[in-house]
Amino acid sequence: MKTIAERLKTARDYIERTTIDAHRPTKSVQLLAVSKTKPVSDIEQAYEAGQRLFGENYVQEGVDKVQALEHLSDIEWHFIGPLQSNKTRLVAEHFDWFQALDREKIARRLHEQRSPHKSPLNVTIQVNIDDEHSKSGVSPDDVMALADAIQQYPRIVLRGLMAIPKADSSDAQQYASFSNMLALFERLKQQYQTADTLSMGMSSDWQQAIIHGSTMIRLGTAIFGPRQ
């Protein structure tokens, strides 16, 4: 069995090589370690190996981990799961990023609940790029309207887009989804200077995501092993 530190090193090496092969600047792709369902001790091991960005999907589990690791103050915590409006306060109070924004109501609540003593909460709009009923996210046609609506809430800042493309699609379909995301992201960047993040790519598809301009890949299984 490989250790978390070894898996992280392997992932970083592959990411760097793929980034160079894609003719993109080194360090232009960040690695988010998705630690959902995994114990605090796994996060500590990854931290020791230099990892600083962590992603959680479930509100209470995430808050418990943030609090348990409060002494590691340079961790950047990303909430990446769907969020019900009655749980927004916990995300506004404990996380640095929320990646799954898909409606204005949630944006308004996060703004109202974010402390003025903290830096604004970073958000990415989740795009339902393959129009799947099982997934949240706005349709590509609605991205610019939501981006515009967010501008009235200064306690949150628009950082870009996030997507979870369909898992079992053909290579051609996967290329199309990633290309469509990149085109949307380019449009968003032209309009909003704060938009610098395209969060796409997971353990099974991150190479294609990097080739298509992803700036943040989210790896769970590849770092921490399979989940139960």
Ligand SMILES: *Cc1c(COP(=O)(O)O)cnc(C)c1O
């Ligand atoms: C679980 C999850 C991941 C990580 O998935 P792996 O396939 O284990 O790498 C990435 N992004 C989101 C939104 C997730 O929910």
